[in-house]
Amino acid sequence: MRWPRATAPAWITHAGFLACALLAGTVYSLATTGVRATIYMLVVVLSVGLFGQALLSGHLTHRRPWLLAIGGLALLLVDHVLWPYWIVDGHLGRAEGRPADLLMAAAHGLFLAGAALAVRRRMSADAGGIVDAAMFGVCAGGAMWVWVFEPHLPATATPVGQAQMLVDVLVLSGVTGCLLRMAVAATGAARGTIAYLLLTVVLTAAALTVGALGGPHRGAWSGVLMLVAFLTIAAAAVHPGAPAVVEPQAVVERAAGRFRLAWLGAALSVNPAIATVQGLRGESTGADLPIATLLVIPLVLTRFRQLTRQRERAESVLAHQASHDELTDLVNRRRIMSGIDQALTGPYDVIVLLCDLDGFKPVNDHHGHAAGDEVLRTVANRLVTVAGPDREVGRLGGDEFLVLCRGGTDAEITALRERIRATVRLPIELPGGPVEVGVTIGAARATAGRGLDGATLIARADAEMYAGKPARMRSAA
Known part of the structure; x- marks a missing residue:
């Protein structure tokens, strides 16, 4: 040189x-x-x-x-x-x-x-x-x-x-x-x-x-x-x-x-x-x-x-922090609730998919909370990818997520639910080895102009989601 x-x-x-x-x-x-x-x-x-x-x-x-x-x-x-x-x-x-x-x-x-x-x-x-x-x-x-x-x-x-x-x-x-x-x-x-x-x-x-x-x-x-x-x-x-x-x-x-x-x-x-x-x-x-x-x-x-x-x-x-979840960067409960209420005033039916992870607690217990956070971030990214740009994904808290759909036939929503289940179940690579989690989905539909609010719609989706949980998980709850 x-x-x-x-x-x-x-x-x-x-x-x-x-x-x-x-x-x-x-x-x-x-x-x-x-x-x-x-x-x-x-x-x-x-x-x-x-x-x-x-x-x-x-x-x-x-x-x-x-x-x-x-x-x-x-x-x-x-x-x-x-x-x-x-x-x-x-x-x-x-x-x-x-x-x-x-x-x-x-x-x-x-x-x-x-x-x-x-x-x-x-x-x-x-x-x-x-x-x-x-x-x-x-x-x-x-x-x-x-x-x-x-x-x-x-x-x-x-x-x-x-x-x-x-x-x-x-x-x-x-x-x-x-x-x-x-x-x-x-x-x-x-x-x-x-x-x-x-x-x-x-x-x-x-x-x-x-x-x-x-x-x-x-x-x-x-x-x-x-x-x-x-x-x-x-x-x-x-x-x-x-x-x-x-x-x-x-x-x-x-x-x-x-x-x-x-x-x-x-x-x-x-x-x-x-x-x-x-x-x-x-x-x-x-x-x-x-x-x-x-x-x-x-x-x-x-x-x-x-x-x-x-x-x-x-x-x-500051505006982003006020409306987004710090861990996953998805919209938070307040923002997604506001989005549901706004969608209910529009011309289309509103469908919410309430997603609750299955088998998430053992990940925290066996791999630690840092691994659990990584699982939540991975699931959040997968939900955003599967939902596509026309649907909004938010985190309600813990291991609960929500997908907001503005319009869509029953067949389209059913297909979306299956894609979510299949995608979430894919292995997630962690430093301690791969882990898998499942998801139980509850859906609720509201026709525009019927006077239904977001809280009631989520409550209906939550009831269906809870009914779909495996029996051992319902008893643990």
Whole structure:
């Protein structure tokens, strides 16, 4: 098997990353401008090569998220080939709106799309938590933009550049929130890869921040941070835990309680609160905060949709539990009685077949109650199969079942009774060996419109069923 592989020890990845990061960072910081551009190119090519090797070797499964990520790396490579001195000369984070800025933003967009696919697959059981984390991240990004980036924008910043950089900051913040959520819930080998991916986003955001602050040697610091970010995403791809990152994780989504909703409300209030403070101070708010708020709206709508579906699922489960037997999943006594009363108001005759199992008690006595439960489930499935889709089968309780027929001739009902007897008598395989149970059936017919209720109809079927029981069973009763 070619390297990398999932069985390799993780320390190899960690050691290689640290060695490359220290070497590249040290040489870059001490080199001249021309050499820095060359070092940057070598690191980008190394990262793309390692990522490509991980894809070609089959190390990275569910390849679509990883293909989007390597597409982002390829865009960054093109960016550096076309403008090799853009980061070296300190243009990163200056919101100048140059093609290099836009190309980097497009690369970050591909990273976002890849991360979204990976998160969607891995955290499908915690979709609400992921959306919440993304909202927190985007709202925090809006605050960072107002307090960190916007006050330090140079005179050369353009409206297009500011909008592009704002979106970039919000995207990075949203991805950071999602990855933090994944990191908290991560278990096993996936933790290392998620940590590297999180470090990639944090380093990229830090490089933008250093460039935006406009301090001395910003080109050197931004370049070092971006170099290490490239190495971290390459380390994430070759880490042994990379295949596990896109595998679904069993995380149960929690209901959005009051505390969690309060935090969401506070997060969503950040941008309006900042705009209000700026307005009271007489400061110009511009279009930045409205753009940030617009980016939050799809997340809010997605979260509301999730909460609505969660509530609908809960209501559906409760309704099912209220009308169905927990053991056999057949309709329970209340539901079948309601069905009989409703059928009696219709145009067809109503026939009920009351089925009581013979020989069920010895199964419980000799094999245990778990075996008895399995017998009841098997009989329930057989009754549903024999009855067909036009008849309703319910469990009245214990080992008593009822089949509700809307219409049918005496010959058809007699044939149905025989099929039920023959099917129920078939052996049932249990861990302790096969067992057999019989069934005694009592039938009762009611003509529509005669004023007969369901309880009376069942009582008649019960009397016939009891009369048909073997003599020894009647005496035992």
